[in-house]
Structure formats: C-alpha cells, structure tokens
Amino acid sequence: xxxxxxxxxxxxxxxxxxxxxxxxxxxxxxxxxxxxxxxxxxxxxxxxxxxxxxxxxxxxxxxxxxxxxxxxxxxxxxxxxxxxxxxxxxxxxxxx
Amino acid sequence: xxxxxxxxxxxxxxxxxxxxxxxxxxxxxxxxxxxxxxxxxxxxxxxxxxxxxxxxxxxxxxxxxxxxxxxxxxxxxxxxxxxxxxxxxxxxxxxxxxxxxxxxxxxxxxxxxxxxxxxxxxxxxxxxxxxxxxxxxxxxxxxxxxxxxxxxxxxxxxxxxxxxxxxxxxxxxxxxxxxxxxxxxxxxxxxxxxxxxxxxxxxxxxxxxxxxxxxxxxxxxxxxxxxxxxxxxxxxxxxxxxxxxxxxxxxxxxxxxxxxxxxxxxxxxxxxxxxxxxxxxxxxxxxxxxxxxxxxxxxxxxxxxxxxxxxxxxxxxxxxxxxxxxxxxxxxxxxxxxxxxxxxxxxxxxxxxxxxxxxxxxxxxxxxxxxxxxxxxxxxxxxxxxxxxxxxxxxxxxxxxxxxxxxxxxxxxxxxxxxxxxxxxxxxxxxxxxxxxxxxxxxxxxxxxxxxxxxxxxxxxxxxxxxxxxxxxxxxxxxx
Numbered sequence: 001x002x003x004x005x006x007x008x009x010x011x012x013x014x015x016x017x018x019x020x021x022x023x024x025x026x027x028x029x030x031x032x033x034x035x036x037x038x039x040x041x042x043x044x045x046x047x048x049x050x051x052x053x054x055x056x057x058x059x060x061x062x063x064x065x066x067x068x069x070x071x072x073x074x075x076x077x078x079x080x081x082x083x084x085x086x087x088x089x090x091x092x093x094x095x096x
Numbered sequence: 097x098x099x100x101x102x103x104x105x106x107x108x109x110x111x112x113x114x115x116x117x118x119x120x121x122x123x124x125x126x127x128x129x130x131x132x133x134x135x136x137x138x139x140x141x142x143x144x145x146x147x148x149x150x151x152x153x154x155x156x157x158x159x160x161x162x163x164x165x166x167x168x169x170x171x172x173x174x175x176x177x178x179x180x181x182x183x184x185x186x187x188x189x190x191x192x193x194x195x196x197x198x199x200x201x202x203x204x205x206x207x208x209x210x211x212x213x214x215x216x217x218x219x220x221x222x223x224x225x226x227x228x229x230x231x232x233x234x235x236x237x238x239x240x241x242x243x244x245x246x247x248x249x250x251x252x253x254x255x256x257x258x259x260x261x262x263x264x265x266x267x268x269x270x271x272x273x274x275x276x277x278x279x280x281x282x283x284x285x286x287x288x289x290x291x292x293x294x295x296x297x298x299x300x301x302x303x304x305x306x307x308x309x310x311x312x313x314x315x316x317x318x319x320x321x322x323x324x325x326x327x328x329x330x331x332x333x334x335x336x337x338x339x340x341x342x343x344x345x346x347x348x349x350x351x352x353x354x355x356x357x358x359x360x361x362x363x364x365x366x367x368x369x370x371x372x373x374x375x376x377x378x379x380x381x382x383x384x385x386x387x388x389x390x391x392x393x394x395x396x397x398x399x400x401x402x403x404x405x406x407x408x409x410x411x412x413x414x415x416x417x418x419x420x421x422x423x424x425x426x427x428x429x430x431x432x433x434x435x436x437x438x439x440x441x442x443x444x445x446x447x448x449x450x451x452x453x454x455x456x457x458x459x460x461x462x463x464x465x466x467x468x469x470x471x472x473x474x475x476x477x478x479x480x481x482x483x484x485x486x487x488x489x490x491x492x493x494x495x496x497x498x499x500x501x502x503x504x505x506x507x508x509x510x511x512x513x514x515x516x517x518x519x520x521x522x523x524x525x526x527x528x529x530x531x532x533x534x535x536x537x538x539x540x541x542x543x544x545x546x547x548x549x550x551x552x553x554x555x556x557x558x559x560x561x562x563x564x565x566x567x568x569x570x571x572x573x574x575x576x
C-alpha cells in the first residue's frame with residue numbers, strides 16, 4: 001500500500017539541508033519503512049499487551065546517591081568554544 | 097459581549113532529591129557553572145541514564161497529594177528538539193503513559209469554592225540554563241549564548257490542570273494550593289524566585305454560556321503568585337479587546353513582563369513544534385503495584401485541605417486557615433502555640449499579619465527567625481494578663497523575631513510592660529482628672545462621650561504604658 005511522506009518536512013525537523021535528488025532518494029527509502037510499519041499496524045492486536053521496551057523488565061532504579069562529577073576543565077576542553085566556566089554557542093532566537 | 101475566561105495551568109516542580117533524575121550528579125542551586133555534570137547529563141556518546149528511585153517516590157507523593165491515580169504501568173519518552181539547553185538534543189519525559197493521572201484539588205476564593213481537575217503529573221528532567229549575551233557582553237537579544245548544564249537532568253515534575261479555572265483569582269488560588277501541597281509533601285523547596293517552581297498558563301475567552309473553547313494563548317514567565325494573577329488579568333482584558341474589535345486571537349506563546357505589566361508575543365517558528373515523541377529505549381517501564389502505592393500513600397503527611405479543616409474548627413477565618421495550611425512553617429508554630437495554651441485566633445492573626453510582613457521585609461523564612469510556638473504562647477499570655485497592650489505586643493513580636501530574647505525579656509528591655517495595678521495608676525488618673533475638671537464634671541453628669549478623652553490623657557501622661565481597662569475602672573470609681 002503506497003504511503004505519502006512529506007520528506008522535506010522531515011528533513012527540516014532534523015535540520016538537514018538536502019538536495020532535490022537526496023529528497024527523492026530518502027523519500028523512496030522512508031516510504032518502504034513506513035509501508036512495512038503499516039503492515040505491522042494492520043495486524044489484529046486485540047488482547048496483546050503494548051510493548052514499550054524489548055526487554056521484559058521493569059523498575060531498573062538507582063538509589064538517590066551523589067556520585068563524582070567530571071572535572072569542569074576536562075569537560076570544557078571538549079567544547080568548540082567556551083567563556084569562563086560556560087559553554088559558548090551561537091545565539092538562540094527562539095525558546096523551545 | 098461578556099466573555100468567560102477558560103484557564104488551565106502547567107506547573108513545573110524541581111524535586112529536592114540529592115542527585116539528578118538519571119545520574120548521580122548533585123542537585124544544588126547556585127554551584128559554579130558546569131561543575132555538577134557527568135557523561136549522562138552532558139549527553140556524551142554511550143552514557144546511559146538510570147532512574148532515581150527517590151525521584152519516582154516523590155513524584156508518586158505529588159500525584160497522591162493531588163488525589164491522582166498512580167498508573168500501574170508508565171513509560172519514559174524522548175521529546176526531540178533542537179535547542180542547546182539539552183545536550184542530548186532531546187529531553188527524557190513522559191508522554192502517553194504518565195505516572196499519575198486524573199486527580200483534583202479544591203480551591204476557595206472570594207468567588208466561592210471550586211474543584212480543579214488535575215489531568216496528569218509526569219516525570220521529566222530539567223534543562224540547562226542559557227544566558228543570552230548581546231554585543232559587548234550585554235544580556236539581551238543576543239550575539240551569543242552561554243550554557244550551564246548544572247540544572248540539566250534535575251528531576252522535574254510537570255503538573256497539568258484541566259481547563260477548569262474561570263478567573264485570574266482562581267488561577268492564583270490554584271497556584272497557591274498546588275504550591276502548598278508540594279511544600280507540605282516536602283519534596284521540593286517550591287521557590288518561585290529561584291525557579292524551582294514555575295507556572296505557565298493556557299488561557300482563552302469564550303462568550304459567556306458557550307460550551308466550545310476559544311483560541312488559546314500560552315502565557316509564560318510568571319515568576320510569583322502575584323504575577324500569575326496580574327498576567328492573567330492583563331491577558332483577559334487584552335483578548336476581550338481583540339474579540340470586541342471583531343478580530344481573532346492569535347494562537348501563540350506570550351511572555352509576561354513584570355515591569356510594564358503586559359504580555360508580549362515571543363518570536364515564533366513558522367512551523368508548529370513536532371517533538372516526535374517515542375518511547376525511551378534506554379529506560380525500561382515503571383511498574384507500581386498496590387503494595388508500593390500504599391506504602392508511599394501511608395507515608396504522606398497531612399495535606400493543606402485537611403489542615404485547613406482543623407484550623408477552621410478552631411475558629412479561624414477561611415483566609416487565615418488557608419494561609420496557615422499552605423505555609424507549613426507558620427502552621428507548625430501556630431499549632432505549637434495553641435498546644436501551649438494560646439488563643440488560636442490571636443496567634444493566627446499575628447502569624448498571618450505581623451510575622452508574615454516581617455519575614456517578607458527581611459526576606460527570611462520562619463525557621464530563620466527566633467520565633468517559636470512557646471514564645472507566641474508566652475506573648476499571648478502576657479496580653480491576656482494585662483501586662484501588654486495589643487499594640488505593645490506587636491512591638492514585642494518584632495523584637496522576638498529578630499532575636500532580642502523571649503517576650504518577657506523584650507517587653508522589659510523595650511520598657512513596654514503595661515501598668516495595671518491601681519496603686520501605681522491612681523496618682524496618674526487623679527492628676528488627669530484634676531487638670532481636666534470640666535470633662536470630669538461632664539462624665540459625672542452622665543456624659544460618657546468624654547471617657548475616651550480622659551483615658552487618652554492618662555495614656556499620654558504614662559507614656560502609653562497604662563492598662564486602658566484599669567484606667568477606665570479607676571475613673572469610673574472616682575466618678576462614683
């Protein structure tokens with residue numbers, strides 16, 4: 001069953017600048033994936049418990065105990081840019 | 097046309113766990129930037145989150161405190177967005193299967209009482225803190241942004257109300273009540289000014305009597321309970337004006353500006369947000385069985401609604417009882433004082449009046465002051481015995497709060513002890529009666545209007561230290 005996908009929107013959401021050729025290539029590939037998902041979705045699932053994780057485990061917790069943090073100098077040494085103890089990044093115009 | 101506001105509130109609460117939601121970095125306000133960070137909260141490749149057990153229990157407490165059901169099965173999801181305050185490029189949150197659902201709280205205002213539905217309470221992680229720098233390092237519309245990830249990963253609860261609120265006053269009462277519940281639960285320090293509790297509102301207007309909703313606007317940046325009310329009052333007027341002009345309200349996010357008392361639209365994206373939620377593959381689901389639920393439920397403290405009822409039964413006014421029930425520190429001192437034999441109403445009025453005003457002025461919390469229940473009871477006993485006037489008692493209260501000593505010591509050192517024994521007062525009364533013989537004659541002939549004047553003269557001549565009741569008694573004796 002054919003599925004339409006707005007591949008340009010997907011690219012925008014992922015902040016990917018794709019050429020028209022690339023958009024066509026990925027559209028075709030994504031459509032195959034979505035068609036497969038549609039097949040799975042069409043299966044009768046009444047009485048089947050939804051799976052939210054492949055492991056059949058729940059409640060993997062840690063105790064509320066403070067552990068050692070990284071050294072700030074070491075952390076900031078990995079950053080493309082810094083200002084004192086801060087990471088420095090290009091300006092942000094919008095709130096999330 | 098008359099419009100009815102429809103308001104729902106989202107509340108974010110930072111928990112006071114020792115460590116973050118998914119890693120062992122400390123939760124701490126005001127640490128030097130980027131000192132409380134590790135591979136997990138910095139989103140370094142290969143690092144894996146593990147859920148903080150205490151944070152889940154705190155979240156359950158909030159849910160139970162808001163009369164929610166605890167979901168037997170709940171799941172973490174990824175909320176994807178491009179914004180540098182989360183180094184992972186997503187926030188771990190809950191989406192379709194939150195931990196707590198379907199609760200309520202009751203609020204009481206001058207407009208009456210109302211039940212406000214709680215849609216859900218879910219767990220997530222807080223973001224890092226960004227500071228926007230402009231040209232020359234100026235904070236403002238920026239040329240660069242500085243990031244501190246100490247806050248990234250701090251356990252954050254989101255409490256979502258139903259759109260049940262119908263006025264700005266109700267919205268504030270709701271915010272106060274939620275804050276009171278969380279405070280009593282002891283799972284957050286609920287400091288609005290430090291951002292450990294934050295309120296956002298969704299508000300729309302509709303013609304009175306209509307059952308459909310109008311276009312809603314999200315209002316952010318309300319940093320105090322007062323600004324919740326002010327921002328919504330402003331927004332109601334603004335939207336009413338738009339609608340009355342025959343125009344349409346634009347669906348957008350608006351920022352409250354405390355200084356000029358207005359809301360303004362934030363720059364919005366051309367495209368609606370699409371967070372592309374999906375189940376977090378790094379975390380297994382949370383299963384809460386009845387045993388765990390009831391264990392947490394049995395550890396819940398008394399909630400504001402229950403305390404309020406007890407205080408009302410002790411004869412307190414609704415507003416006073418409400419304040420003492422939400423401000424748990426005040427409530428404790430109140431109960432200690434009443435337990436020590438003090439009159440409930442007198443003590444409650446001091447606590448919600450002078451004491452609250454003093455704490456606000458000094459920017460202190462009650463435990464930082466020197467006041468306790470025993471001191472309040474002692475003070476109240478002094479007033480009851482006629483040793484202190486009501487006015488002097490307030491003076492003494494200030495001294496006790498600032499650590500000058502017990503009430504008796506403060507009254508002594510500030511020379512406020514009231515004179516009520518006849519032997520000490522009679523000479524002063526006689527002198528006043530002699531100096532004001534006209535008034536005294538009027539009194540004797542039955543004109544009681546001059547009584548106040550005569551008492552005032554005695555108060556003046558004794559420097560305000562005479563007990564007015566004793567003075568009245570002596571004057572009446574003299575008048576025969």
